Amino acid sequence: MTGALKRFVAVVDRMNHRIGRIAMYGIFVLMAILLWSSVSKTFFTPALWTLETAQFAMVAYYMLGGPYSIQMGANVRMDLLYGSWSLRRKSAMDAITVLFLIFYLCVLLWGGWDSLMYSFKYGGERSSSVWRPYMWPVKLIMVTGIALMLLQALSELCKDLLRLMGHDMGEKV
Amino acid sequence: MGYETIAILMFSSMMVMLLTGQRVFGAIGFVAVIAALALWGDRGGYDLAFASAIKLMKWYPLLTLPMFIFMGYVLSESRIADDLYKMFHVWMGGLPGGLAVGTIGLMVLISAMNGLSVAGMAIGATIALPELLKRGYNTRMVTGVIQAGSSLGILVPPSVVLVLYAMIARQPVGQLWLAGVVPGLLMATAFIVYIVIRCRLNPELGPVLPKEDRDMPMGEKLRLLQAGLLPLGIFAVMMVPFVNGWTSLVESSAIGAIAAFLAAVLKGRMTRQVFETTVRNTLGISCMFMWIILAALAFGAVFDGLGAVKAIESLFTERLGLSPWVILILMQLSFILMGTFLDDTAMLVIVAPLYVPLVGALGFDLIWYGVLYTITCQIAYMTPPFGYNLFLMRAMAPPEIGMRDIYTSIVPFVGVMVVVLAIIMIFPEIALWLPGVVYGN
Amino acid sequence: QEPIRWRFQTYAGAALGEHVTKPIIDYINAASGGELEIELFYADQIVPTGELFQALQRGTLDGVHSDDDSMASPTPTRMFGGYFPFATKHILDVPVLFNQYGLADIWRAEYEKVGVTWLSAAGQDPCNFNTKKEITSLSDLDGLKLYTFPTAGRFLSQFGVVPVNIPYEDAEVAVQTGELDGMAWSGITEDYTVGWADVTDYFLTNNISGAWIGSFFVNQERWAELPDHLKELVMAAIEAGHTYRNQWYWGGEASLRARGDKLELRSVPAEEWAEVEAAAIKFWDEVAEEGEVHAKVVSVFREYNDVINQAGPPYTF
Ligand code: NA
Ligand code: NA
Numbered sequence: 022m023t024g025a026l027k028r029f030v031a032v033v034d035r036m037n038h039r040i041g042r043i044a045m046y047g048i049f050v051l052m053a054i055l056l057w058s059s060v061s062k063t064f065f066t067p068a069l070w071t072l073e074t075a076q077f078a079m080v081a082y083y084m085l086g087g088p089y090s091i092q093m094g095a096n097v098r099m100d101l102l103y104g105s106w107s108l109r110r111k112s113a114m115d116a117i118t119v120l121f122l123i124f125y126l127c128v129l130l131w132g133g134w135d136s137l138m139y140s141f142k143y144g145g146e147r148s149s150s151v152w153r154p155y156m157w158p159v160k161l162i163m164v165t166g167i168a169l170m171l172l173q174a175l176s177e178l179c180k181d182l183l184r185l186m187g188h189d190m191g192e193k194v
Numbered sequence: 195m196g197y198e199t200i201a202i203l204m205f206s207s208m209m210v211m212l213l214t215g216q217r218v219f220g221a222i223g224f225v226a227v228i229a230a231l232a233l234w235g236d237r238g239g240y241d242l243a244f245a246s247a248i249k250l251m252k253w254y255p256l257l258t259l260p261m262f263i264f265m266g267y268v269l270s271e272s273r274i275a276d277d278l279y280k281m282f283h284v285w286m287g288g289l290p291g292g293l294a295v296g297t298i299g300l301m302v303l304i305s306a307m308n309g310l311s312v313a314g315m316a317i318g319a320t321i322a323l324p325e326l327l328k329r330g331y332n333t334r335m336v337t338g339v340i341q342a343g344s345s346l347g348i349l350v351p352p353s354v355v356l357v358l359y360a361m362i363a364r365q366p367v368g369q370l371w372l373a374g375v376v377p378g379l380l381m382a383t384a385f386i387v388y389i390v391i392r393c394r395l396n397p398e399l400g401p402v403l404p405k406e407d408r409d410m411p412m413g414e415k416l417r418l419l420q421a422g423l424l425p426l427g428i429f430a431v432m433m434v435p436f437v438n439g440w441t442s443l444v445e446s447s448a449i450g451a452i453a454a455f456l457a458a459v460l461k462g463r464m465t466r467q468v469f470e471t472t473v474r475n476t477l478g479i480s481c482m483f484m485w486i487i488l489a490a491l492a493f494g495a496v497f498d499g500l501g502a503v504k505a506i507e508s509l510f511t512e513r514l515g516l517s518p519w520v521i522l523i524l525m526q527l528s529f530i531l532m533g534t535f536l537d538d539t540a541m542l543v544i545v546a547p548l549y550v551p552l553v554g555a556l557g558f559d560l561i562w563y564g565v566l567y568t569i570t571c572q573i574a575y576m577t578p579p580f581g582y583n584l585f586l587m588r589a590m591a592p593p594e595i596g597m598r599d600i601y602t603s604i605v606p607f608v609g610v611m612v613v614v615l616a617i618i619m620i621f622p623e624i625a626l627w628l629p630g631v632v633y634g635n
Numbered sequence: 636q637e638p639i640r641w642r643f644q645t646y647a648g649a650a651l652g653e654h655v656t657k658p659i660i661d662y663i664n665a666a667s668g669g670e671l672e673i674e675l676f677y678a679d680q681i682v683p684t685g686e687l688f689q690a691l692q693r694g695t696l697d698g699v700h701s702d703d704d705s706m707a708s709p710t711p712t713r714m715f716g717g718y719f720p721f722a723t724k725h726i727l728d729v730p731v732l733f734n735q736y737g738l739a740d741i742w743r744a745e746y747e748k749v750g751v752t753w754l755s756a757a758g759q760d761p762c763n764f765n766t767k768k769e770i771t772s773l774s775d776l777d778g779l780k781l782y783t784f785p786t787a788g789r790f791l792s793q794f795g796v797v798p799v800n801i802p803y804e805d806a807e808v809a810v811q812t813g814e815l816d817g818m819a820w821s822g823i824t825e826d827y828t829v830g831w832a833d834v835t836d837y838f839l840t841n842n843i844s845g846a847w848i849g850s851f852f853v854n855q856e857r858w859a860e861l862p863d864h865l866k867e868l869v870m871a872a873i874e875a876g877h878t879y880r881n882q883w884y885w886g887g888e889a890s891l892r893a894r895g896d897k898l899e900l901r902s903v904p905a906e907e908w909a910e911v912e913a914a915a916i917k918f919w920d921e922v923a924e925e926g927e928v929h930a931k932v933v934s935v936f937r938e939y940n941d942v943i944n945q946a947g948p949p950y951t952f
Contacts, residue, residue: 103215122220132244
């Protein structure tokens with residue numbers, strides 16, 4: 022049992038770490054798009070696709086990078102009480118409250134899946150811009166990001182359970 | 195159950211959820227989806243959370259967020275601010291509390307180059323803090339100065355908070371940013387006045403720097419002033435094309451980020467390590483903000499769906515029959531109160547849509563109100579239990595600075611902020627003068 | 636007895652929605668004797684405008700007021716809602732096209748297929764331009780970033796316009812942040828009502844379409860559940876709203892062009908604008924190729940335009 026939990030944690034954390042490390046460089050993609058947008062507008066005709074592409078890039082950046090940000094402990098908590106608790110107490114509380122986070126992510130995923138399925142219907146949903154890109158790729162990225170976030174939350178839950186069982190899973194972030 | 199009861203229930207359960215210490219976005223998101231499912235029953239409602247993701251995607255000014263965060267990290271990690279600090283060090287060291295005054299000056303320049311308080315905190319904690327402690331400055335004075343000074347990042351343009359406010363209040367970002375300039379400088383001046391008076395009365399709080407530490411030939415002293423050119427240059431590269439309408443807001447933010455990056459590269463400060471930390475932390479902080487806004491938008495949509503806006507409006511204007519100024523002051527007080535508990539982005543996305551239309555309906559200027567709102571956020575950044583600067587300070591401060599020190603250090607500075615807030619409430623021209631001059635209205 | 640409650644979202648922001656949607660909702664709420672209570676939400680309040688259709692289909696929203704184009708309708712009518720270039724000249728053309736020339740049947744049938752009940756369409760204001768830079772010739776359009784409808788944008792891009800699609804309520808700020816140079820979105824009444832006249836300087840009197848086509852939609856199940864007398868009430872309220880809107884726009888366009896002091900009027904000479912009209916004829920042919928329903932709608936527009944061209948003024952200005 023604990024072996025399975027540990028394996029799950031290891032697999033999920035490694036995968037999300039890798040994906041996050043790639044998503045991290047998305048900031049330069051975003052910069053490049055916006056820079057091209059200013060250049061094309063100053064010297065040529067303004068590009069039709071830049072704003073929307075930048076928006077898609079941003080979605081990929083924060084959705085796919087989300088799980089890695091959890092690993093880094095970047096997602097703030099209100100630590101009025103939490104901050105002064107022992108590791109064990111934090112783990113116990115988190116093991117319960119992370120279920121709320123998981124529930125939220127499940128509902129998010131449910132809506133995302135529905136929306137993704139819709140984007141394949143009726144000949145494919147297209148954006149309302151003149152460029153009219155199909156919407157399914159960005160929705161697929163979103164759904165993937167949410168699913169990865171869900172896995173990360175489950176991994177956090179496993180880590181807390183393991184901690185409560187007396188395993189050393191490192192400090193909480 | 196009446197809608198008002200549901201609204202109160204939503205707010206109070208969010209507070210409880212936050213107190214458990216779960217990640218803020220999880221707490222807000224959970225309450226939002228539970229409320230949506232309960233209210234919509236079997237008729238949909240489950241898609242509201244994801245619809246917020248689409249809404250967030252289309253909110254184009256948010257593209258500036260990672261850019262400003264990146265800029266801040268480049269500035270703090272590459273330590274190109276070191277020279278700046280040395281400049282203030284040498285020039286201001288002779289005054290009692292002079293280094294603290296110099297730190298405020300440093301913070302104003304840092305604020306002109308990034309849109310949040312994170313960079314100011316990082317620079318303050320890594321460069322100014324150790325130096326000030328070494329010079330025998332009082333710990334509470336030091337942590338207070340750094341937290342208060344870095345909060346200017348959201349008032350002095352560029353400002354992410356004002357960008358978000360602009361979207362919600364439908365006010366021009368350019369004007370809002372300019373409106374923040376004079377109040378930002380006024381605030382900085384007020385901090386300085388406070389520091390100088392305190393240190394005059396009690397010189398132990400901020401001892402004068404020994405003469406040998408700041409003694410150098412005038413030529414070299416003047417050369418140090420060049421350090422100030424860099425932030426001004428980056429500020430200009432970003433703001434001039436924007437104010438003139440050559441580039442748009444989001445394009446300008448990218449130009450600013452690239453300019454800061456190039457400056458660090460050219461100064462030879464962009465090492466592998468710096469690059470890694472900058473890129474990684476930019477992702478971390480951007481994700482934090484985006485996921486909170488995502489959850490808060492869902493919360494806001496459900497809240498909207500309850501007709502909560504109308505309820506609050508009628509409560510204030512009809513049922514209580516209050517005068518506009520009383521309402522405004524009550525709103526600011528409640529904002530400050532909520533700001534102590536809530537994160538500023540969540541506060542903006544959840545509460546501002548309720549308040550801003552009301553402020554407009556009462557006949558107040560929304561540009562001016564944006565400045566008031568931002569100062570409230572500054573206060574929120576520093577007040578326990580929840581404040582970014584507070585968190586950052588705790589994470590970055592050396593062990594000899596205790597929790598109690600950090601908490602008490604902010605008290606006088608919050609006092610100064612409240613006074614400035616009051617001054618700007620009484621004299622709106624302080625905020626409105628500059629945009630009036632530039633945009634001619 | 637518990638009232639039936641609907642959540643209804645309009646494409647319009649609060650300032651405009653006050654005139655184009657709210658009177659209808661108020662009328663229904665007042666006249667239904669507490670049997671039907673509709674809560675009105677404005678642009679992007681519950682869901683973003685681009686998601687209106689899906690939300691309606693799923694029942695997150697019970698009713699919607701929008702044009703087919705803005706709400707990303709999956710039906711072939713998407714091209715024609717909002718502004719189909721040069722399809723209409725005046726606000727009354729729209730009800731005539733729907734009620735006398737058969738568009739209503741097409742719309743009803745197409746939405747029936749995708750699980751949404753189409754109730755009624757009406758005309759609104761023409762599609763003029765309001766911009767920061769002045770437009771006095773066709774070449775001034777080149778490079779302008781304009782907030783416009785998808786189909787109108789697709790059409791205008793051949794003249795160098797860069798159409799930008801953002802949330803309705805963000806358009807005003809976008810002009811100020813430099814994301815937009817203006818709008819090709821409405822007549823002058825809307826420009827003044829929603830505040831766009833405060834951020835732009837010029838109004839181009841030439842339009843690319845004489846009237847906006849927008850509709851009222853309801854979730855299919857919600858409509859089926861509604862007792863007949865309330866259905867009648869909803870339809871009557873919508874008709875009353877159409878009448879109010881006809882006057883509001885017709886009077887507003889005239890008085891603000893004549894007396895408004897925020898926007899200076901400009902125009903492109905008619906000979907030059909004829910180039911745009913010629914392009915529209917080609918555009919119609921292109922669109923007619925896209926499908927059977929497209930062809931049918933285009934043929935209705937052709938037929939009607941033949942009639943009004945023969946009739947002459949006031950139908951053709
Ligand atoms: Na700033
Ligand atoms: Na706070």
